[in-house]
Amino acid sequence: MNTVHGLLLGLALALAHPASHAWADIIDDGEVVFKKCSECHNIIDDGTKKTGPNLGGVIGRKAGTLKGYTYSPAMAASGFPWNRENMDRYLTNPSALVPGTKTTFPGLKEAADRAAVISFLEAQSES
Numbered sequence: 001m002n003t004v005h006g007l008l009l010g011l012a013l014a015l016a017h018p019a020s021h022a023w024a025d026i027i028d029d030g031e032v033v034f035k036k037c038s039e040c041h042n043i044i045d046d047g048t049k050k051t052g053p054n055l056g057g058v059i060g061r062k063a064g065t066l067k068g069y070t071y072s073p074a075m076a077a078s079g080f081p082w083n084r085e086n087m088d089r090y091l092t093n094p095s096a097l098v099p100g101t102k103t104t105f106p107g108l109k110e111a112a113d114r115a116a117v118i119s120f121l122e123a124q125s126e127s
């Protein structure tokens with residue numbers, strides 16, 4: 001490896017570290033935002049029943065398909081996948097994306113809060 005490559009590698013490593021740190025901070029922020037959801041949603045299956053479905057592993061799941069949870073007919077029929085884009089639309093205004101949903105949650109106004117909680121859900125879905 002010549003000196004220029006060595007310097008570039010060092011620079012890349014130096015840049016990668018703060019980037020991953022920022023990612024961890026976003027997930028921490030998301031965990032704080034999730035407190036607004038946890039009144040109605042579990043993320044870990046601890047056997048307690050809440051008003052809403054368990055959200056562990058929700059990213060990548062098809063909407064309205066968690067076994068053992070009784071969805072509104074609107075959510076059960078929605079049929080789209082929970083990816084970042086659909087989750088952002090839902091969390092902006094749940095009943096705009098799924099008219100007839102039984103959730104009374106009005107949504108999150110701040111885009112940064114939505115992005116953070118989605119990253120938190122994504123991290124929970126990967127582990």
Ligand code: HEC
Pocket residue numbers: 033034036037038039040041051052053055058062063064065066070071072074075076082090091100101102103104105108117
């Ligand atoms: C007041 C209770 C309540 C709050 C607070 C709430 N939800 Fe929900 N949520 C529900 C209910 C009830 C449903 C089921 C909706 C249906 O069947 O129409 C639901 C459904 C969902 C679904 C669809 C899940 C699936 O399996 O398809 C997602 C995703 C979701 N909520 C995310 C969130 C997030 C993220 C928050 C916090 C930012 C949140 N909710 C806050 C009650 C709530």
